[in-house]
Amino acid sequence: MAEGFQALQTLLRDECQDETQYQELLAAHPWMLGATYAEVMRHRGHGHDATSRRNIPDFTARRSADGMNDIIELKQPFLTCFKQDGTPSAQFNDTWNQAERYLVSAREDRDYLERHLGLRFENPKCLVIMGHDWTETQTRLVRQKESLNVSISVMRWDHLVAQAAEVLSLIRAASVRE
Numbered sequence: 059m060a061e062g063f064q065a066l067q068t069l070l071r072d073e074c075q076d077e078t079q080y081q082e083l084l085a086a087h088p089w090m091l092g093a094t095y096a097e098v099m100r101h102r103g104h105g106h107d108a109t110s111r112r113n114i115p116d117f118t119a120r121r122s123a124d125g126m127n128d129i130i131e132l133k134q135p136f137l138t139c140f141k142q143d144g145t146p147s148a149q150f151n152d153t154w155n156q157a158e159r160y161l162v163s164a165r166e167d168r169d170y171l172e173r174h175l176g177l178r179f180e181n182p183k184c185l186v187i188m189g190h191d192w193t194e195t196q197t198r199l200v201r202q203k204e205s206l207n208v209s210i211s212v213m214r215w216d217h218l219v220a221q222a223a224e225v226l227s228l229i230r231a232a233s234v235r236e
Contacts, residue, residue, distance in 0.1 A: 059229065062087035063222050070135060070190070070215060077134040080215075081116060084132065084187075088119065090222040091130075091185075095119035098130065101175070113163035118177055119185075126180040129160045133188035135215035140196050146203070150188075154203070157184040157210045186212045 065083055074080075081100070084090065088098035097120040117130040131153065139150040146154070164171065164179040171177040192200070192214060200212050213221075 059087070059089060059226055062090065063226055066090065066219060066222065070219065073136055075134050075136055077132060080134060080187075081132055084117070084130075087222075089225055090218060091119065092221055092225055093122055095128070096122045096125075101177075113159060113167070114171075114175070115160045115184075124180070125178065126182070127164075127177050128182050129157070129164060129184040131157050131160065131184060131186045131188075133186070135188070135190040137188050139189040139192070140199075144195060144199070146199070153186060153188060154210065157186050158207065160184055161209055182209070184210045186210060187215060187218055188212065190215045 062083065066087075069079055069083065085098055085100050088095055091098065099118050099120070100116060101114050101118060115129045115131055117132065118127040119130050120127055133149075133153055137149050137153075138147050141147050161182060161184050164177075164182045168179050171179060189212075197214075204211055
């Protein structure tokens with residue numbers, strides 16, 4: 059676990075812009091998302107036609123509590139999320155729209171996804187992980203957007219680091235007590 063945490067810190071410190079490296083890291087270390095998810099699965103290249111492939115995210119995660127799936131959309135940390143005037147950038151809005159499209163597909167194509175891909179969706183959520191070091195005003199703007207669609211939440215990469223550090227700390231503390 060410590061190796062995964064160090065790898066995440068190195069990617070961020072080196073300002074890696076290769077989204078694939080972050081995807082591989084999270085697939086190998088789903089514990090960074092906390093205890094919410096029992097498993098994180100990649101889904102590249104699935105689907106029978108262009109439409110279904112377009113609506114299947116790179117990742118789904120099986121919830122620990124009920125075994126149903128949520129959607130996880132990763133974008134590299136250094137994506138430009140805000141324009142100079144402080145409003146969301148086209149890249150942010152494209153990602154948000156992509157998350158909405160995935161959720162619509164998960165709800166409308168629920169039977170297909172379960173029969174053909176083994177993905178079970180019941181009231182799915184979408185966690186978008188993108189961006190890094192936003193201002194308080196930018197963060198507030200994203201939280202307002204989330205309040206309009208409670209099925210989508212955005213986590214910055216620096217927040218993922220903080221969460222992973224806390225999980226690692228809890229496990230280390232539990233190991234010392236044993």
